[in-house]
Amino acid sequence: MSAESASGKAFDLGLFRRVMAFVKPYKKIFWLAFVLTILLSVVGVVRPIILGWVVDIASTDPSTIVGPGIELDLGHKAMRWTSQAMVTVFGAGTANILLGIVLLVIALLVVETVMQFYQAFWTNWLGQAVMLDLRDKLYAHVVQFRLRYFDRTPIGTLVTRVISDLETIEDIFSQGLLMILGDLLKLLVVIIVMFAINWKLALLSLAPVPILLWATNVFKNSIRKSFQDVRTQVARLNAFVQEHIQGMSIVQLFGKEKEEQEKFQRINDEHNDANIRSVWAYSVFFPVVEILAALSLALLVWWGVGGVVSDEVSYGDLVAYIMFINLLYRPIRQLADRFNVLQMGMVGSERVFKVLDTEAAIEDVGTLSATALRGEIDVKGLWFAYGDAPADDNGAAEPDWVLKDINLKVKAGEMVALVGATGSGKSSIVNVLSRAYEFQRGSVLVDGHDILSYRLDAIRRSISVVLQDVFLFSDTVHNNITLNDPAITREEVMAAAQAVGAHAFIMQLPMGYDTSVQERGSVLSTGQRQLIAFIRAYVHKPVIMVLDEATSSVDSISEQ
Numbered sequence: 186m187s188a189e190s191a192s193g194k195a196f197d198l199g200l201f202r203r204v205m206a207f208v209k210p211y212k213k214i215f216w217l218a219f220v221l222t223i224l225l226s227v228v229g230v231v232r233p234i235i236l237g238w239v240v241d242i243a244s245t246d247p248s249t250i251v252g253p254g255i256e257l258d259l260g261h262k263a264m265r266w267t268s269q270a271m272v273t274v275f276g277a278g279t280a281n282i283l284l285g286i287v288l289l290v291i292a293l294l295v296v297e298t299v300m301q302f303y304q305a306f307w308t309n310w311l312g313q314a315v316m317l318d319l320r321d322k323l324y325a326h327v328v329q330f331r332l333r334y335f336d337r338t339p340i341g342t343l344v345t346r347v348i349s350d351l352e353t354i355e356d357i358f359s360q361g362l363l364m365i366l367g368d369l370l371k372l373l374v375v376i377i378v379m380f381a382i383n384w385k386l387a388l389l390s391l392a393p394v395p396i397l398l399w400a401t402n403v404f405k406n407s408i409r410k411s412f413q414d415v416r417t418q419v420a421r422l423n424a425f426v427q428e429h430i431q432g433m434s435i436v437q438l439f440g441k442e443k444e445e446q447e448k449f450q451r452i453n454d455e456h457n458d459a460n461i462r463s464v465w466a467y468s469v470f471f472p473v474v475e476i477l478a479a480l481s482l483a484l485l486v487w488w489g490v491g492g493v494v495s496d497e498v499s500y501g502d503l504v505a506y507i508m509f510i511n512l513l514y515r516p517i518r519q520l521a522d523r524f525n526v527l528q529m530g531m532v533g534s535e536r537v538f539k540v541l542d543t544e545a546a547i548e549d550v551g552t553l554s555a556t557a558l559r560g561e562i563d564v565k566g567l568w569f570a571y572g573d574a575p576a577d578d579n580g581a582a583e584p585d586w587v588l589k590d591i592n593l594k595v596k597a598g599e600m601v602a603l604v605g606a607t608g609s610g611k612s613s614i615v616n617v618l619s620r621a622y623e624f625q626r627g628s629v630l631v632d633g634h635d636i637l638s639y640r641l642d643a644i645r646r647s648i649s650v651v652l653q654d655v656f657l658f659s660d661t662v663h664n665n666i667t668l669n670d671p672a673i674t675r676e677e678v679m680a681a682a683q684a685v686g687a688h689a690f691i692m693q694l695p696m697g698y699d700t701s702v703q704e705r706g707s708v709l710s711t712g713q714r715q716l717i718a719f720i721r722a723y724v725h726k727p728v729i730m731v732l733d734e735a736t737s738s739v740d741s742i743s744e745q
Contacts, residue, residue: 200534204354207315214307214314221304222363226370228297229512230378232290237505239286304363312358320351323537329546332621333571341424346540349419353526353533361527368516368523375512383498386506389484390513393477397517400477404470408525411462413532418456425452431705471518478514482507547620547641553634555643558728559597561632562618567591568626569613584625587613591627615733619650631729649727653734655714657706662691663698665706666721673724681723687716 208215324347335343379387429436429445436445489503568591570584588610595601603611616622617629620641629636636644657665666681667673678698682688690713694700706714722730 197531197535200531200538203538204315204357204530204534207318208311208358210318211311211314214311218304218307218311218363219366221300221307222367223370225297225300225304226367226374228293228300229371230374230509232293232297233505233508233512234378234382235286235290235293236508237499237501239290240499240501240504304367308363309359312355315358316351316355319354319537320347323347323351323541326541326546330543331545331547331623332616334543334545336571339424339428341422341427342420343540344427345420345423346537349423350416350533350536353416353529354537356526357530357534361523361530365520365523365527368520371512371516375509379506379509379513382505383502386485386489386498386502389488390481390506390510392484393480394513394517397474397477397514400470400473401517401520404466405524407466408463408522409528411459411466412525412529414459415456415463416529416532416536418452418459421452422456425449467522474514474518478510481510481514485510547623548637549641551637551639551641551644553639553643555631555639555647555728558647559632560595560728561597561630562593562595562729563630563633564591564593564614564627565630566627567593567614567617567624567629569610569617569622569624571613571622588617588624597632612733615650615731618729618731619648620644646725647728648731649722649725649729650731650733651715651718651722653715655706655711655718657702657709657714657717659701659704661696661699661701662694662717665702665717666724668721670725677724678720681720685716685719685723687713687720690716 327343327347376387376391379390425448429449436442485503485506489498489506567588568586569588570586591610591614593601593614603614605611613622617624618636620636631639631644663675663678666678675698679688682691691698691700694708700708702708702717706717709717
């Protein structure tokens with residue numbers, strides 16, 4: 186399966202269980218929202234019934250309603266009980282009973298509104314809480330990956346996983362799972378009540394439903410495929426934009442704006458086409474639902490009016506069933522959409538958990554603390570390759586070695602220069618020493634101990650690396666030097682800058698050490714960025730300092 190593919194299952198129970206595991210800290214909120222969902226599915230059906238009663242009561246001879254305990258000729262026991270209660274509270278007479286029922290309807294509306302508010306708030310809050318925890322866990326997992334993973338995975342794709350795909354998981358709770366449950370319960374309750382009141386009217390109202398179910402299934406399958414295409418194109422679009430905005434200087438310097446625009450337009454067109462396919466499905470499905478709902482209403486009126494004339498159906502029942510049709514078709518129309526929201530949540534969770542299940546972290550089994558390192562390095566028979574070894578016809582595998590049987594010894598306090606042609610492996614030795622990449626054969630000893638026996642964080646704190654290509658974060662000069670370490674004071678930073686010879690140019694910046702360097706240090710020259718990197722290495726007080734062509738962009742005086 187590619188990074189952009191998905192299983193396409195309508196519902197994956199295994200993935201769903203993994204997502205629900207993140208609900209455990211918030212199970213109280215989940216169950217409260219669940220209970221409200223059930224109550225709302227019942228409360229929504231009560232209003233049409235009561236309004237039907239109102240019509241029947243209004244059409245009843247007032248003289249038959251004289252006081253509590255009188256047998257009222259109004260058809261339904263529940264309606265008689267309600268009417269008798271209204272007589273008890275408000276007094277005899279149709280007007281008083283109607284007033285009581287109207288107040289009851291208003292009270293139900295208020296209760297339903299409050300319940301809808303808390304149900305919507307809690308489901309969205311739950312989705313945000315799950316997304317927060319899952320995103321924290323995903324990012325904490327990603328930052329442990331070895332650099333080889335980032336070499337093979339487009340940054341834009343990872344951004345999509347951490348941002349967009351996680352938002353589809355949030356939709357499982359805010360628009361998917363509980364909403365689907367509520368719609369299904371509402372449908373069940375409405376159908377039961379419709380058959381309980383008048384099974385003939387119920388059958389007429391439900392006559393077009395088989396056609397609607399078939400249309401819903403076609404829509405669901407169509408929209409699921411288009412949504413999967415949309416997510417794939419979003420990832421491609423993010424990867425392209427991320428890469429080309431970072432490399433915009435190259436695009437402009439070589440006059441490739443037109444070519445890159447054409448590439449972007451092709452990807453953007455494919456993204457647009459995927460969205461248009463989903464829009465087309467919605468544009469066909471919703472009018473079909475409206476036509477079938479109108480057909481149900483027409484059948485109901487056609488037969489119901491005759492039933493009223495022949496006293497088979499009351500006016501109230503006819504009014505109630507008109508409202509039942511709206512309650513029936515609205516959830517069915519929403520169900521198709523919400524099932525696809527749930528499906529997209531499954532697709533997003535599959536992609537997110539695929540990253541979480543990726544074992545790409547550098548193995549950290551060391552126990553030594555590296556608190557008293559002297560800095561002696563001994564490299565013995567080192568073999569290193571960046572890529573995996575491709576298997577040949579005989580099943581044997583031999584990687585493309587960058588370093589072959591390297592032996593090197595550096596004494597504590599000694600300065601050693603590695604000189605060689607481009608591609609000879611100088612930077613690769615730097616990557617091995619800092620454990621950015623893992624070597625395949627041989628050994629690297631630091632103070633006589635295998636480098637793998639040191640804790641990863643300990644050995645990296647003991648080694649500072651200054652690269653030719655300096656990366657600065659969109660933050661202040663001070664924070665780029667300290668990397669937000671509160672233990673490093675402003676005085677230490679300034680002393681290090683003076684020692685490196687960069688204090689003067691930093692003080693000339695608009696806000697000195699508090700000047701934001703913008704994205705990737707764009708307000709600074711290449712040489713200034715290298716000096717900032719020197720200060721960063723200096724203030725962290727390393728035992729071993731590694732310079733990888735770190736003075737390539739500074740003048741000779743600064744280099745000295």
